[in-house]
Structure formats: C-alpha cells, structure tokens
Amino acid sequence: MEFNPVDKLRVRSTRxxxxxxxxxxxxxxxxxxxxxLTALSYVGRRGRFWRGERLVAFFACMYFGALRPGEALALREQDCHLPAKGWGRLTLVGSRPRSGKRWTDSGEAHDKRGLKHRAETEPRGVPIPPDLVSILRQHIDRFGVAKDGRLFHSDRGNVVGASTYSRVWEEARCLALTPHQVASPLAGRPYDLRHAAVSLWLNAGVPATEVADRAGHSVDVLLKVYAKCIDGQEATVNQRIEDALRGSDQ
Structure with a gap:
C-alpha cells in the first residue's frame, strides 16, 4: 500500500x-x-456635549489603570476612592463584556460577570494616579452616574456599546495621529491603551508581581505576553556583545 488510509481522515485545521x-x-x-485623550474631547457633537467627551474618562481608566473595557463599563461611583489630592483607588468587582442578547441570561447585550482570573465575587484593587483621579472627578461632576451608579453610560443610562466607543476611538486616532501612524497598528484598538499601561509599569521597574496584581494577570502570563514590550533588554545585550567584541581586539 502506497499511502496510509488514516491520512485521508485527517482534517487540517483552518484556524x-x-x-x-x-x-x-x-x-x-x-x-x-x-x-x-485630548483628541477624544473633539469627537462628534451630540446634544450639549461632544460624543467623545463622555468617554475620555472611560479610555483614561484603560491607560492609567490598565482596566479592561468591560471592567471600565462596570465601574460604579461607590467603587472609586477619589481624594482631593494624591493617589486614589478603584475596587473592581465585576465586568460588563459584550456577549450579545442571545447569549446573556438578562437579555442585555452586555453580560454581568465577575473579574477575569478571579473567583466570582473576588474584587481587585487598583491604585490610580492623581491624573486619573482628577479625570474621574470631573467626569462625575459633568455627566453624573447611571441609576445603578455606573460611571459610563449612554444618554438613556444604558451600557455604552462596543461599537460606539470603537467608532469614537477611530475618530480620535485620526485627529491625534499622523496619517502614517493612523495606517499603522499604533493604538489600533481601545484595548491597546491597557497594553500601554502594563508596558509602562514594567519599563518603569515596577515588580512584575505588583503589575500582575493590578492588571489582573498571573505573573507567568504577564511576562510571556509583554516580553517584547519591555524596553532596555535589547540595548543591554547589544552593549554586552559590543564590549566583548572590543575586548577580543585588545
């Protein structure tokens, strides 16, 4: 027999x-x-406000606090410690990821879930810098909160749709970035602000254990996922090789 009959039963994955x-x-x-974040304030007028203005604090949570979009959508006023001065703190207790009405028990487009990589009711504390504290205080003063205390909501108090904040983000990129940058992967998705936050913390020398805790990751996954975003390693290795090469000539 010139071939293995089992080969005909093997199906190659197209994934x-x-x-x-x-x-x-x-x-x-x-x-x-x-x-x-500044460009967001100039995106699309709707009623008394620009559409982007209502979402500046939402995106700021992803950049300054490394929140996932669903975690920011679930953030309530009672989850925020926002002092007049200094660092504040967010206590994340849930997430509102988009699942589609067909796949949620409530029939709403955004499901109510616990935090990723946490027990169902286990919270996650995230210290936030004064910049974000100020942005959130201003957001609450200007736009108020939904009936259930959520910070980010539509004019009718509903959860902000992923399509809505994605469109706003695309417009902000066109305003803030050069045409070359717009055509590049740079901050192509709102989620990339979270990546920027985690990368910034790691490059600032914050211990991986602390970064993982704030971002809601395990340490091993954190270091694997963000391995190429940690600056300085390539330059250090290059310098060591250069020093070795110079030493060989002496």
Missing part, C-alpha cells in the same frame, strides 16, 4: 494561530496617550 505576545508597535508612549 489561524493567535499571537500570544503583544506587538510592541501597538503601544503608545505617554505623550501620544495624552494627545489621544
């Missing part, structure tokens, strides 16, 4: 491999992050 490591090209630096 594409998903990269487990974050592409460092999506990560914005602090200057660009600030420009993007």
């Amino acid at each position: 594409k491999k998903v990269a487990a490591v974050i592409d460092r090209r999506v990560v914005v630096n602090p200057r660009l992050a600030e420009e993007l």
Whole structure:
C-alpha cells in the first residue's frame, strides 16, 4: 500500500494561530496617550456635549489603570476612592463584556460577570494616579452616574456599546495621529491603551508581581505576553556583545 488510509481522515485545521505576545508597535508612549485623550474631547457633537467627551474618562481608566473595557463599563461611583489630592483607588468587582442578547441570561447585550482570573465575587484593587483621579472627578461632576451608579453610560443610562466607543476611538486616532501612524497598528484598538499601561509599569521597574496584581494577570502570563514590550533588554545585550567584541581586539 502506497499511502496510509488514516491520512485521508485527517482534517487540517483552518484556524489561524493567535499571537500570544503583544506587538510592541501597538503601544503608545505617554505623550501620544495624552494627545489621544485630548483628541477624544473633539469627537462628534451630540446634544450639549461632544460624543467623545463622555468617554475620555472611560479610555483614561484603560491607560492609567490598565482596566479592561468591560471592567471600565462596570465601574460604579461607590467603587472609586477619589481624594482631593494624591493617589486614589478603584475596587473592581465585576465586568460588563459584550456577549450579545442571545447569549446573556438578562437579555442585555452586555453580560454581568465577575473579574477575569478571579473567583466570582473576588474584587481587585487598583491604585490610580492623581491624573486619573482628577479625570474621574470631573467626569462625575459633568455627566453624573447611571441609576445603578455606573460611571459610563449612554444618554438613556444604558451600557455604552462596543461599537460606539470603537467608532469614537477611530475618530480620535485620526485627529491625534499622523496619517502614517493612523495606517499603522499604533493604538489600533481601545484595548491597546491597557497594553500601554502594563508596558509602562514594567519599563518603569515596577515588580512584575505588583503589575500582575493590578492588571489582573498571573505573573507567568504577564511576562510571556509583554516580553517584547519591555524596553532596555535589547540595548543591554547589544552593549554586552559590543564590549566583548572590543575586548577580543585588545
């Protein structure tokens, strides 16, 4: 027999491999992050406010606190400690990821779930810098909160849809970035602000255990996923090789 009959039963998977490591090209630096948050304030007028104005604090939570979009959507006023001065703290207790009405028990588009990588009722504390404290205080003063205390809501008090904040983000990118940057992967998705936050913390020398705790990751997954976003390693290795090469000539 010239072939193995079992070979005919094997079906090749058409599923594409998903990269487990974050592409460092999506990560914005602090200057660009600030420009993007500013640009949001000029996106689309609706009623008395610009559409983007209502979402500045939402995106700021992802950049300054490394929140996932669903975690930011579930954030309530009672979950926020926002002092007049200094650092504040967010106590995350749930998430509102988009699942579609067909797949939720409540019939709502955004399901109510516990935090990722946590027991169902286990919270996660996230210290937040004065910049985010100020942004959240201003947001609450200007836009109020929904009936259940949620900070980010539509005009009717509903959960902000993923399509809505994604469109606003696309418009902000066009305002804040150069045409070359817009065509690149740089901050291509709102989620990339979270990647920028985690990368910033790691590059600032914050211990991986602390970064993992704040971001809601395990340490091993954190270091694997963000391995290519940690600056300085390539330069250090290059210098060591250069020193060794110079030493060999002496």
